[in-house]
Amino acid sequence: VTGVGTCREITAILLAAEDYPTSQADSALLARHMGVCDPCIRFQSRVAGLRQATDHWRRYRDIDDATREDAPE
Amino acid sequence: VIPDLPLETTMNDYTDQLASLRPQLLRFAKSQLRNEAWAEDAVSETLLAAIENPAAFKGDSQFKTWLISILRHKVIDQFRRHRLEALVSTSEDEVDFNDLLFHADGHWRDEPQDWGHPEAVMQQRQFFQVLETCCDHLPQAQGRAFMMREWLGLGTEEICRELQVKPGNLWVLLHRARLRLQVCLQESWFSSEAPVVGVAALRVASP
Numbered sequence: 001v002t003g004v005g006t007c008r009e010i011t012a013i014l015l016a017a018e019d020y021p022t023s024q025a026d027s028a029l030l031a032r033h034m035g036v037c038d039p040c041i042r043f044q045s046r047v048a049g050l051r052q053a054t055d056h057w058r059r060y061r062d063i064d065d066a067t068r069e070d071a072p073e
Numbered sequence: 074v075i076p077d078l079p080l081e082t083t084m085n086d087y088t089d090q091l092a093s094l095r096p097q098l099l100r101f102a103k104s105q106l107r108n109e110a111w112a113e114d115a116v117s118e119t120l121l122a123a124i125e126n127p128a129a130f131k132g133d134s135q136f137k138t139w140l141i142s143i144l145r146h147k148v149i150d151q152f153r154r155h156r157l158e159a160l161v162s163t164s165e166d167e168v169d170f171n172d173l174l175f176h177a178d179g180h181w182r183d184e185p186q187d188w189g190h191p192e193a194v195m196q197q198r199q200f201f202q203v204l205e206t207c208c209d210h211l212p213q214a215q216g217r218a219f220m221m222r223e224w225l226g227l228g229t230e231e232i233c234r235e236l237q238v239k240p241g242n243l244w245v246l247l248h249r250a251r252l253r254l255q256v257c258l259q260e261s262w263f264s265s266e267a268p269v270v271g272v273a274a275l276r277v278a279s280p
Contacts, residue, residue: 015251019229019244039185049188
């Protein structure tokens, strides 16, 4: 343990935050790590990007794609 | 009375219209349930509900959207009915992408690249086809867990309760699913000059 955690630990916290509340200890670790790790900052924005894409896709698919006449099987 | 249909519409026309939507409903159910028989049952129950109570359609949304809202409930019913097997991990579910992405000391093997502005990507229909393909290629239990969260909008506690799965197991399934989707999108879209739907995702699904 280095005090800022490893990138593997940080990605686990970032991904879990999509489904679960983040503990105070994890939030503090996240803040410390993000201060020193650009790759994990990029990963964090990718998680946000996937969230945005999934929300968008769900709406698009419910209304349009799931009901397309030419929808691939 | 079926509000969105012309007055002269007969029950036969109504059932014809339902039958014509069956393939789309089935595709939707299959993508979530990942089991042909369960999906058939969910769709049959949806169509039956629509036939038995056509007046439930209020006309404030599209007819197809109304059917999909019924289907969501029927899909959840199927998951409940098959709770003992729904989230049982396959060998593919057990593959941990963390080992591919990180060194033993927990640092990135290849640092994640920037995806740029997601807004621009979301203007492209093909991007969503890639996303859909990546979801379709998630291992069975991961895919079901992910779809329950994202498509059916169930909370993690609700999934654990309905399917009698341990919280730790669901955590692992969702974690692995989200990590795989990150890798699949990177491989199939963001690092590809001319994204090809399906091909790269298949490769990623079997490291």
